[in-house]
Amino acid sequence: MLESRAREIQITDVRRPIFISLMEYLYTDYLDVAVDVAMELFVTADRYGVERLKRICESKMLGSLCIENAASIFHAADLHNATVLRDQCVTFMLHNFDAVTKTDAFEEMGRTNVELVFELLKRR
Incomplete structure (x- = not known):
């Protein structure tokens, strides 16, 4: 080495x-x-x-966790296998879906990992 x-x-x-x-x-x-x-x-x-x-x-x-950073945190939690954090983000994002989907972070998540967007849509 x-x-x-x-x-x-x-x-x-x-x-x-x-x-x-x-x-x-x-x-x-x-x-x-x-x-x-x-x-x-x-x-x-x-x-x-x-x-x-x-x-x-x-x-x-x-x-x-807030409207502006929910998608970024969700994406990071998913990438790094932080299941508790990921689940909390999903719950938060579903409760605040309309506001979260208007953020830059959500748009970025849609470009980099569309499967996460589909997961949220299926749970909605």
């Missing part, structure tokens, strides 16, 4: 502040996750298999 021989490891798929937050969590077993980075940190925690941090981020995202 290159990592075992290299003096420096390049991690190009994670922004520096997110990686620093990940390291802080790994060293302290605690992190006060800010809402504005919760989704990105959630994806990173999933990528590196840090399940407890992933759950902390899920909780933060669930607490910030």
Whole structure:
């Protein structure tokens, strides 16, 4: 492995502040996750298999769930197998369907994963 021989490891798929937050969590077993980075940190925690941090981020995202971000959170939850968060998003989106479908996030989800849109339509 290159990592075992290299003096420096390049991690190009994670922004520096997110990686620093990940390291802080790994060293302290605690992190006060800010809402504005919760989704990105959630994806990173999933990528590196840090399940407890992933759950902390899920909780933060669930607490910030609103019309504007519901589709984005739903899409991320689906991609990263966060079933509880995913189910909560579905419930929220079905209760607020008309408003959610008018958001940019919903439109983006329709372009990138139309199956999720069909799932919501079937449940409606």
